[in-house]
Amino acid sequence: MKTRVLHVHDIPTPKCRVDQKLKELNYRVSSIEANAMDTLKSTRFEFMVLDVPACRLKQWLYEANNHYNVPLVWWCEERKPATAVPHDKIDGVLCCGMNDNELQWSLLVSIKNYQRRLHLEREYSFLATKFEERKVVDNAKIMLSTINNMSETKAYEMMRTQAMAERRKLVDVAQSVLAGVQDSRRPMERTPSRRNG
Structure with a gap:
């Protein structure tokens, strides 16, 4: 079965067409304009080749x-030598x-x-949550103490014992402690007293 590639362009490169090159290499290529990218969401692709100028690369x-959640490859037609990585979300660069x-x-x-990028993003997300x-x-520990x-x-x-006794996560108990402290610090709303007429 042929590898499916999505060729995304805003101004296609006329001299050295990447879609033709990939078809010659036996890839199954679908080409769409960049502003219609969301129309093929349900279709599965193994790669996406962004055939766009460097100035609009970040946007696309x-x-x-x-x-999409696929490797993103930039088809680079730039004449200037690369002086920096084009973007941290680019997985590869192809050129004419x-x-x-x-x-x-x-x-x-x-x-x-x-x-590698996916692994690092997942690891970062996990560590940020932790x-x-x-x-x-x-914060809850300091508040309680x-x-x-x-x-x-x-x-x-004390929080750990409560978490184990209630079979809850320690962070849930900590959030309850912080919420309880915030509730106790709020000024009580006075209910209007009824006057006997």
């Missing part, structure tokens, strides 16, 4: 990441001067880069 990369073998290898490297949970637990005039270690053990 953002769109591509919103609609590459021969067939170089194109194939670049696409294989792009898959590896994509897998860090936020740690901040909540630390201040209110109950006990050490932070004792406050932490």
Whole structure:
């Protein structure tokens, strides 16, 4: 079965057409205009080749990441030598001067880069969540130790014991502690007293 490639362009490169090159290499290529990218969301592709100028690469990369979860390869027609990485979401770069073998290898490297990028994004998300949970637990621990005039270690053990007894996550208990403290600090609303007429 042929590898499916989505060729996305806003102003197609006329001199060295990437869609034709990929078809010659036995890829199954679908070409669409960049502003119609969301119309093929239900179709599966193994690659996306962005055939766009460098000045609009960031814009279309953002769109591509919103609609697809595939390796993103930039077809570079720029005449100037690259002085910096075009963007951190680009998994590979193809250019007109590459021969067939170089194109194939670049696409294989792009898959590896994509897998590495996905792994790093997941790891970052996991660590960011853990860090936020740690901040909540630390804030609750400090709050409990201040209110109950006990050490932070004792406050932490108290929350941990409660979490185990209630079969809840420690962060959930910590959020309950913080919410309870906030509720107790709010001024009580006075209910209007009824006058006897």
